[in-house]
Amino acid sequence: MFRRVDRLILGEIWQPFFFGLVSFSLLIISATMLKPALDFMIRFNLPPSLFMKMILLGLPQVITLSFPMAVLLGALLAIGRLSSDNEIVAMRAAGISLWRAAAPAFYFGLVIAGVTFLLNEIVVPPANSEIDRMKNNIYLRKTGALKQANLVIPFYDEGSLAFLLLADKLEGDKLAGVKFFHFGATDGHDWWIYAERGNWRENHWVFRDGSRYQVMEDGAVITSRFDVFDIEELSLTARQLSRKTKSSLEMNIAEMRSYIRGLKKEGLFIDARKNLVEYYFKFSTPFSCLFFVLIAFPLAISPARTTGGTGMGIALLIVLVYYVLMMLSIRLSQAGAIVPIVAGWIPNAVVAAAGIYLFRLKNR
Numbered sequence: 001m002f003r004r005v006d007r008l009i010l011g012e013i014w015q016p017f018f019f020g021l022v023s024f025s026l027l028i029i030s031a032t033m034l035k036p037a038l039d040f041m042i043r044f045n046l047p048p049s050l051f052m053k054m055i056l057l058g059l060p061q062v063i064t065l066s067f068p069m070a071v072l073l074g075a076l077l078a079i080g081r082l083s084s085d086n087e088i089v090a091m092r093a094a095g096i097s098l099w100r101a102a103a104p105a106f107y108f109g110l111v112i113a114g115v116t117f118l119l120n121e122i123v124v125p126p127a128n129s130e131i132d133r134m135k136n137n138i139y140l141r142k143t144g145a146l147k148q149a150n151l152v153i154p155f156y157d158e159g160s161l162a163f164l165l166l167a168d169k170l171e172g173d174k175l176a177g178v179k180f181f182h183f184g185a186t187d188g189h190d191w192w193i194y195a196e197r198g199n200w201r202e203n204h205w206v207f208r209d210g211s212r213y214q215v216m217e218d219g220a221v222i223t224s225r226f227d228v229f230d231i232e233e234l235s236l237t238a239r240q241l242s243r244k245t246k247s248s249l250e251m252n253i254a255e256m257r258s259y260i261r262g263l264k265k266e267g268l269f270i271d272a273r274k275n276l277v278e279y280y281f282k283f284s285t286p287f288s289c290l291f292f293v294l295i296a297f298p299l300a301i302s303p304a305r306t307t308g309g310t311g312m313g314i315a316l317l318i319v320l321v322y323y324v325l326m327m328l329s330i331r332l333s334q335a336g337a338i339v340p341i342v343a344g345w346i347p348n349a350v351v352a353a354a355g356i357y358l359f360r361l362k363n364r
Contacts, residue, residue, distance in 0.1 A: 024065075325346060
């Protein structure tokens with residue numbers, strides 16, 4: 001009997017899940033990708049093929065964002081149909097608890113969570129990097145100069161973080177708002193530089209109007225001002241820097257962990273805290289699939305059938321609450337009110353608590 005119930009519920013979930021995946025993906029593309037891509041294409045007079053390539057490269061991230069919502073909608077519609085046909089009542093009359101009836105939906109949510117996690121780790125970062133690379137190349141080809149904001153470029157030596165470059169802006173062969181960190185991976189000495197600007201000179205970068213901070217063996221930090229400081233270690237051209245820069249969406253978990261470790265080592269705890277929240281969301285967000293099933297199952301059990309429109313509305317409302325909680329958690333963590341790991345899991349915890357409460361009410 002249990003196998004028959006499992007097949008019944010899984011069979012009901014698949015169709016609304018794919019309906020939700022397509023619907024939510026189109027909604028996200030329309031809301032976040034379509035207009036910026038069209039504006040970029042029109043501005044630089046690009047062929048439609050490049051526009052389509054940018055959209056296709058953005059699809060992995062869109063799909064990972066749509067997966068949890070599609071699981072939520074699939075569970076709402078599937079269980080809603082079974083409930084309206086009194087099949088949930090029949091299961092309970094046969095001695096099957098709601099928790100056991102929900103087991104295949106939980107397994108389904110767990111599988112989709114795993115797929116989401118793997119896509120975020122393996123596919124999404126290089127796809128996002130390729131989009132940035134394409135845009136930078138087009139901008140360079142059309143204007144003759146590079147332009148990029150918020151550079152984050154780690155440099156590794158045998159697996160250890162050796163240097164880290166942060167800059168507010170790269171324009172042409174010039175950097176603005178520069179932070180350069182030299183870690184002890186190569187010579188055992190840690191130092192870092194804050195500079196107002198930098199420029200490319202022959203085969204390396206020169207930073208201007210800044211301060212250098214040297215960590216001594218006893219832990220003391222010596223500060224010195226400079227007008228000009230040559231960074232021989234930084235021998236990448238502006239174009240090479242543009243290709244190497246990565247945002248959190250272009251880094252996998254290992255890269256983010258190394259980057260955050262470097263920020264902490266140099267005392268940049270505010271920057272580290274901000275990135276730590278995003279780091280923990282890389283774990284928690286995929287597993288929202290599982291917690292969405294937890295709240296969808298009891299919500300869908302009602303005498304009235306949950307239609308596609310009703311299910312979509314409920315799903316959007318739950319997702320809206322989830323992302324409001326996410327934004328609130330980020331703000332609280334950045335303000336130091338809660339630790340990043342707690343902030344990363346608060347939305348899932350709230351959804352899980354609501355789901356467990358509703359399950360207990362329905363299971364009486």
